[in-house]
Amino acid sequence: MKITLNGAPHELSGPTVQDALAEIGLAEARVATALNGVFLPADQRALTPLGDGDALEVVAPMQGG
Amino acid sequence: MPQFYGTTIDSALMLGTAQYPSPAVMAQAFQASGAGIATVSLRREGGGGQDFFRLIQGLGIPLLPNTAGCHSVREAVTTAQMARELFGTPWIKLEVIRDDDTLCPDVVALIDAARILSQDGFQVFPYCTEDLSVCGRLLEAGCEVLMPWGAPIGSGRGLNNAYGLRSLRAHFPQVPLVVDAGIGLPSHAAQAMELGYDAVLLNTAVARAGDPVAMARAMALAIEAGRLAHAAQPIEARDMAAPSTPMLGMAVLA
Numbered sequence: 001m002k003i004t005l006n007g008a009p010h011e012l013s014g015p016t017v018q019d020a021l022a023e024i025g026l027a028e029a030r031v032a033t034a035l036n037g038v039f040l041p042a043d044q045r046a047l048t049p050l051g052d053g054d055a056l057e058v059v060a061p062m063q064g065g
Numbered sequence: 066m067p068q069f070y071g072t073t074i075d076s077a078l079m080l081g082t083a084q085y086p087s088p089a090v091m092a093q094a095f096q097a098s099g100a101g102i103a104t105v106s107l108r109r110e111g112g113g114g115q116d117f118f119r120l121i122q123g124l125g126i127p128l129l130p131n132t133a134g135c136h137s138v139r140e141a142v143t144t145a146q147m148a149r150e151l152f153g154t155p156w157i158k159l160e161v162i163r164d165d166d167t168l169c170p171d172v173v174a175l176i177d178a179a180r181i182l183s184q185d186g187f188q189v190f191p192y193c194t195e196d197l198s199v200c201g202r203l204l205e206a207g208c209e210v211l212m213p214w215g216a217p218i219g220s221g222r223g224l225n226n227a228y229g230l231r232s233l234r235a236h237f238p239q240v241p242l243v244v245d246a247g248i249g250l251p252s253h254a255a256q257a258m259e260l261g262y263d264a265v266l267l268n269t270a271v272a273r274a275g276d277p278v279a280m281a282r283a284m285a286l287a288i289e290a291g292r293l294a295h296a297a298q299p300i301e302a303r304d305m306a307a308p309s310t311p312m313l314g315m316a317v318l319a
Binding site: 026029038039042062 | 151
């Protein structure tokens with residue numbers, strides 16, 4: 001399926017958000033996710049399907065002031 | 066020492082983690098400063114996020130994630146929700162920006178976001194202006210800490226409105242108050258503490274200094290000096306001189 005991952009077009013097989021994270025090597029990483037602009041808690045990732053046109057944001061800890 | 070939402074902090078210096086020349090220098094600056102809180106953020110994972118998390122965990126101090134860069138209530142609330150999960154803390158430094166030149170807070174959106182987050186169990190540290198009415202509304206929205214700016218973020222201008230900050234301190238004597246942003250020099254940080262503020266949050270002044278580690282130490286000393294000075298009850302300034310040496314008993318030699 002074609003989704004937008006962190007603002008860029010991406011081809012992933014899915015079917016869930018957790019599968020998508022595994023596909024990009026972040027299954028075990030400390031990240032937080034939002035699907036189509038809405039926070040998606042970690043325990044919901046494996047239950048949440050991805051579809052064509054979805055926008056997935058994956059964020060990680062970063063420097064800040 | 067300051068207490069925020071029931072947690073006592075070891076130092077009145079809250080230090081940011083951005084813009085250091087290297088991770089090693091950042092870690093040394095934190096060690097030199099004895100900072101009580103580290104501010105952090107979250108961004109799209111492009112590599113490096115996992116290493117950074119291990120580094121900040123190694124600091125051994127509470128983390129305060131921010132919503133830097135957010136311009137709307139929705140953005141800020143969603144970012145806060147992701148931050149709570151990512152960093153495992155209900156603390157959130159709430160930033161909702163109105164103007165990109167000054168990074169001036171959008172105080173209306175800030176109050177709305179603070180209310181939503183407080184009702185959702187967050188412990189909100191709002192980056193705000195020193196306006197009394199705005200700060201009153203933030204307290205009504207559930208904030209138990211206020212973080213008025215000294216000057217625009219990264220400007221190093223110091224306390225642009227010392228009168229306003231003093232007035233805020235007088236109006237809310239029991240509320241933990243932090244000057245956040247605009248600090249450029251240790252003297253600025255000392256001034257904030259002399260006004261009776263509970264803590265100072267700064268980043269750029271240390272991270273972008275020629276010697277960040279030395280500046281971190283200087284800031285820590287200044288904050289401690291300002292804290293002690295406020296507790297020592299400074300004298301009132303006056304317009305005319307007042308001799309400090311007694312006049313009584315002075316020899317007549319003219």
